[in-house]
Structure formats: structure tokens, C-alpha cells
Amino acid sequence: MPPMGQVPLPTIDLNRCVHCGEPISSTNPTWHYKVCRVLHHDINDPQHTQGDTHMNTGKFSRSQVDHLRESLGVFDEMIYMVNRDNGWFDDDRRFGEDIALLHSEGSEMLEAYRDHGMEDVVEITHADGRTRVLAADDPDVAVAVSLGMKVKPVSVGSEAADVLIRLLDTCHRYGIDLAAETARKVTFNATRGYKHGGKAL
Numbered sequence: 001m002p003p004m005g006q007v008p009l010p011t012i013d014l015n016r017c018v019h020c021g022e023p024i025s026s027t028n029p030t031w032h033y034k035v036c037r038v039l040h041h042d043i044n045d046p047q048h049t050q051g052d053t054h055m056n057t058g059k060f061s062r063s064q065v066d067h068l069r070e071s072l073g074v075f076d077e078m079i080y081m082v083n084r085d086n087g088w089f090d091d092d093r094r095f096g097e098d099i100a101l102l103h104s105e106g107s108e109m110l111e112a113y114r115d116h117g118m119e120d121v122v123e124i125t126h127a128d129g130r131t132r133v134l135a136a137d138d139p140d141v142a143v144a145v146s147l148g149m150k151v152k153p154v155s156v157g158s159e160a161a162d163v164l165i166r167l168l169d170t171c172h173r174y175g176i177d178l179a180a181e182t183a184r185k186v187t188f189n190a191t192r193g194y195k196h197g198g199k200a201l
Ligand SMILES: [Mg+2]
Pocket: 105, 108, 159, 162
């Protein structure tokens, strides 16, 4: 066997799907490869093993959707309990208000980026109400935690989490099966083609 680092890489024909060998229709082979690899497993196709994907049939397996539903369900339940205990289910909210709150979390994600870039930061609140923003790995953060001070994540990542939390909360309120809807939409998107619609973004 050749030494580490000198193992010849396999030749990949980017014009064909690495899983099934069929010609790639997209004008962006890398995009096709990624989508094909992770998108779906056709349980009726003997060419594909569990977890593989295939563009042409474009379906998720039932187990993949179930896994996603199960994973989201764990967070969904936690989010529901936390929000309920914090009083956010005491009053009815309109659908438009839920969507506005989703928007606000997306905007907070942008504001976090404007303030901190991609740095992982937290905000510490002192006993007298003063606040201080520190890198999450600053030694003072561990001290603040040990003293029971309020330590709030304020990075882009934490705001991204808020987007997901708000989305799961909204779907919970309206009985939306987010796992099944995600599988259906990603499958549809995979059929739309390279930069479909002629948009710049
Ligand atoms: Mg937020």
C-alpha cells in the first residue's frame, strides 16, 4: 500500500453521477454531486444503498423523513415547554405576528454580523446592570458563569438558532409537519435547474 499522502485519488467523471453513473443534467456538476449524495435514497432502486441519493427520482426515504421529524421533535418539545413556561402561550397570536417575529430573528442575525462579524461572543450583565461583550472563550466568561451572572450568547450563530426556534414554534402552533415539508421542498428544488428563474441571487 502506498504511504499516506501518496495514495492515488480515484478518477471521478464529473459528467456522471458518482452514485449511479447516469449523466448529470445540471450545468453545475459540483452542485449535482452534493445534492445527489445527500438528497434521497430510493428504497426501490437496487443500485442505491441506504442513505444514498439520486436526482432523477428525487425522493427522500421514509426513514430519512422520520429521522428528521424525530430530531426536530426533540427540539420542538423543548421549545414548546420553555415558551409555555415563559408565558408566550398565554395569549393568542395572529399568523402575521408569528411571521413578523420570524423576520425579526433574521434581522437580528444580520445585526449580530454587523456588530461582531463571525466571532463567537457573549454579553455579560453585571449586578449593577452594566453589560460587557466578550469572546466566548475569554477566561472572564467562565468566571462570570461560576458567579451566576447572566451570560447571553449574542453571535450570528445564536441568532441563527433563534430563527430555527421561532420557525419550530410557529410550525408547532399551526400543525405544520416541517420534516415532511422540508423533504418535499428540497426534492422539488432539486428539479429546478441551475440558477432557475434567471435571478442574480
Ligand atoms: Mg434573537
